[in-house]
Amino acid sequence: MKMKKVSLFLFSLLLVGCSNITVLDPKGETGKDQAYLIWFSLALMSIVILVVFILFTWFIIRYRYTKERQNVIPKDVKGNLKLELTYTILPILLLIVLAVPTIKITMHQSPSTEAAQEKGTQIDVTAKQFEWNFEHENDKEVTDELIVPEKEPIVLHLQSEDVIHSFWVPELAGKVDVFPNKELTYVIEKPEKGTYKGKCAEFCGVQHTDMTFTVKVVSEEDYDEYLHSEKHE
Numbered sequence: 001m002k003m004k005k006v007s008l009f010l011f012s013l014l015l016v017g018c019s020n021i022t023v024l025d026p027k028g029e030t031g032k033d034q035a036y037l038i039w040f041s042l043a044l045m046s047i048v049i050l051v052v053f054i055l056f057t058w059f060i061i062r063y064r065y066t067k068e069r070q071n072v073i074p075k076d077v078k079g080n081l082k083l084e085l086t087y088t089i090l091p092i093l094l095l096i097v098l099a100v101p102t103i104k105i106t107m108h109q110s111p112s113t114e115a116a117q118e119k120g121t122q123i124d125v126t127a128k129q130f131e132w133n134f135e136h137e138n139d140k141e142v143t144d145e146l147i148v149p150e151k152e153p154i155v156l157h158l159q160s161e162d163v164i165h166s167f168w169v170p171e172l173a174g175k176v177d178v179f180p181n182k183e184l185t186y187v188i189e190k191p192e193k194g195t196y197k198g199k200c201a202e203f204c205g206v207q208h209t210d211m212t213f214t215v216k217v218v219s220e221e222d223y224d225e226y227l228h229s230e231k232h233e
């Protein structure tokens with residue numbers, strides 16, 4: 001009884017953390033592709049689980065111990081080609097169906113190692129214990145706040161000054177590891193207008209939890225004005 005209470009408590013703790021899964025409410029194309037992969041694999045897995053549980057339930061009822069059958073010895077079966085082919089080919093097909101969009105989206109989204117020439121708003125991102133520095137095309141530098149225009153892709157040039165960090169804006173994109181001495185180019189496609197929370201997703205030291213930032217996606221006019229304004233918002 002005590003165990004039950006403890007596990008119930010632990011389980012509710014787990015659920016408390018679920019209120020903020022913004023990954024599943026994406027606000028841009030990159031995030032939408034990632035969420036699609038999560039839902040798609042979940043759907044495929046659910047089909048498998050459903051089939052397994054239906055068969056499982058059917059078998060334990062159909063072949064349960066009964067008085068009538070207690071002395072029955074089942075027929076000796078040596079292989080069943082049809083069945084074996086089915087449970088070999090079916091999982092392979094399922095894995096192929098899962099692999100095609102996964103590989104396509106992963107390849108498309110993975111950061112490139114060279115300072116790749118991608119079209120869009122170019123931002124130099126420098127991570128260090130425990131802050132994010134964003135440098136715009138006109139050398140405007142801001143800490144922990146990234147303001148970008150909507151519609152255009154955001155091309156991030158990520159680098160770390162010290163240890164490995166990880167760039168993550170759950171509603172938009174990520175996670176991308178940020179390394180010292182190695183620049184990565186990562187593109188966030190078609191972000192929608194809004195304000196989003198970002199964080200470091202790689203434990204990087206004692207104040208790792210404070211390594212947060214904000215991303216504001218604004219209209220192109222507002223971005224222009226912001227770029228040329230003196231004061232840092």
Ligand SMILES: [Cu+2]
Pocket residue numbers: 164165166200201202203204208211
């Ligand atoms: Cu960090």
